[in-house]
Amino acid sequence: MSRFGARTRQIRERLRASDRRYSLRQVARRIGVEPAYLSKIERGAAAPPSEATTIRLARELGEDPDVFLAMAGKVSGELQEIIRKRPKLFADLIRQLRDAPDEAIFTVVRLVRDGDW
Amino acid sequence: MITIVGGGQLSFRFPKVHRFAECGIEFQRTLRIPDDERTYPLPPGLGRFPLRHLDDFADRLPRETVRRGGVIMPIHQSEALWIKFEGRWGSPYPCAIKVATGKVCAISGEPWHEGLTQGPQNYVVVPGQPWLDGYCVAKRTIRQFVAMSLGDGHTVEEQLTGQGVHGGLQTAVYPMKSEVYEKLKLPEPFFGVREVGSRWRGMGLAPGGRMSQEIYEDEFGLDAWDQDHGGRCFVTMANSQQWMAITGKRPPTQPPTVREYGRAGLPWFLHYDRDREAIEGAERLGVLKTVGEAAQAERHGWRSSKPD
Numbered sequence: 427m428s429r430f431g432a433r434t435r436q437i438r439e440r441l442r443a444s445d446r447r448y449s450l451r452q453v454a455r456r457i458g459v460e461p462a463y464l465s466k467i468e469r470g471a472a473a474p475p476s477e478a479t480t481i482r483l484a485r486e487l488g489e490d491p492d493v494f495l496a497m498a499g500k501v502s503g504e505l506q507e508i509i510r511k512r513p514k515l516f517a518d519l520i521r522q523l524r525d526a527p528d529e530a531i532f533t534v535v536r537l538v539r540d541g542d543w
Numbered sequence: 544m545i546t547i548v549g550g551g552q553l554s555f556r557f558p559k560v561h562r563f564a565e566c567g568i569e570f571q572r573t574l575r576i577p578d579d580e581r582t583y584p585l586p587p588g589l590g591r592f593p594l595r596h597l598d599d600f601a602d603r604l605p606r607e608t609v610r611r612g613g614v615i616m617p618i619h620q621s622e623a624l625w626i627k628f629e630g631r632w633g634s635p636y637p638c639a640i641k642v643a644t645g646k647v648c649a650i651s652g653e654p655w656h657e658g659l660t661q662g663p664q665n666y667v668v669v670p671g672q673p674w675l676d677g678y679c680v681a682k683r684t685i686r687q688f689v690a691m692s693l694g695d696g697h698t699v700e701e702q703l704t705g706q707g708v709h710g711g712l713q714t715a716v717y718p719m720k721s722e723v724y725e726k727l728k729l730p731e732p733f734f735g736v737r738e739v740g741s742r743w744r745g746m747g748l749a750p751g752g753r754m755s756q757e758i759y760e761d762e763f764g765l766d767a768w769d770q771d772h773g774g775r776c777f778v779t780m781a782n783s784q785q786w787m788a789i790t791g792k793r794p795p796t797q798p799p800t801v802r803e804y805g806r807a808g809l810p811w812f813l814h815y816d817r818d819r820e821a822i823e824g825a826e827r828l829g830v831l832k833t834v835g836e837a838a839q840a841e842r843h844g845w846r847s848s849k850p851d
Contacts, residue, residue: 488629490548528558538545538553539598541612543646543709543777
């Protein structure tokens with residue numbers, strides 16, 4: 427069983443325990459694929475789906491689309507486009523932050539400012 | 544550290560406490576359930592409200608609003624919302640979360656203050672509490688969060704304090720102490736690579752229809768939470784006209800009506816978890832006038848009375 431498939435099934439089954447809308451059949455219908463295909467993906471019998479389907483699946487399961495894409499061995503087209511527009515800048519940035527601790531990375535991510543209330 | 548993820552989720556992370564210590568909070572659009580004294584099951588989410596950094600619109604907002612910092616979101620008059628708590632990596636890190644509207648705690652009904660309390664409990668615990676749909680007015684019963692303009696006297700803040708000063712929604716998150724978390728031996732989380740000027744009145748939240756939802760008692764105890772490393776955020780709310788004036792863009796779709804809800808065939812669902820103990824509701828919140836009662840009162844030519 428692939429990591430992507432196993433993880434998808436684990437999350438879906440957990441949701442299904444409290445909400446029947448997360449049956450394999452209903453989730454497949456909502457993301458626009460055949461139940462048999464989603465079953466194959468979950469069992470690792472089929473490769474992870476396309477980028478668009480992976481994003482729909484992640485959103486349906488309440489997960490982060492970027493993390494789901496990474497599990498599927500993909501990087502979103504949106505991120506690729508961002509890098510392609512300024513390749514040197516973003517390539518340098520990513521390389522420099524590769525081994526940085528999360529705290530260091532957050533210093534370059536925009537934080538929500540807390541004020542006086 | 545608080546960031547906006549994906550344009551619609553507040554992500555609270557506490558790397559100084561533990562590398563897995565994080566929690567997501569998002570605000571879901573939903574149908575406003577009828578305010579007819581029946582108790583309804585929980586309505587589904589209809590998508591997230593977008594969130595933006597308030598500072599991006601500082602030049603178009605009143606100074607006192609900018610001073611609060613935080614984020615801003617569009618919400619239509621009388622639109623309902625529920626709050627989704629998300630520990631995101633499959634094995635979420637436990638956090639204690641406070642939620643207030645107009646700086647009145649939605650769990651205990653007490654005025655906002657920093658920190659956690661028990662007796663009455665003024666927070667929810669995630670994982671375990673996946674959603675909060677409204678004010679905890681009695682055991683296993685809540686009143687739906689419904690957006691109303693400040694100044695009309697309907698918001699919880701105005702009904703309890705007689706003033707509509709703050710409005711909006713406030714939240715604070717406290718992660719579990721790392722040593723307590725380590726002792727729990729939870730499975731390791733999965734990681735992938737991982738001026739509107741003088742017309743501004745602001746929006747607040749008022750109690751709407753009644754529904755069944757449990758607010759669970761904290762099973763860990765106050766001492767489990769790292770109150771030295773909490774994070775908090777003020778969520779300013781803007782109605783559709785205000786949002787357009789501030790951002791120059793239309794807000795998301797109109798809130799759905801009951802008929803639209805029925806036509807869409809969208810299901811209701813219950814959150815079952817009968818093994819856990821629910822906390823008592825807040826008497827202070829239970830006696831408030833609902834949006835429906837206030838509207839009925841106005842139709843009969845008299846306004847809801849405000850407390851002294």
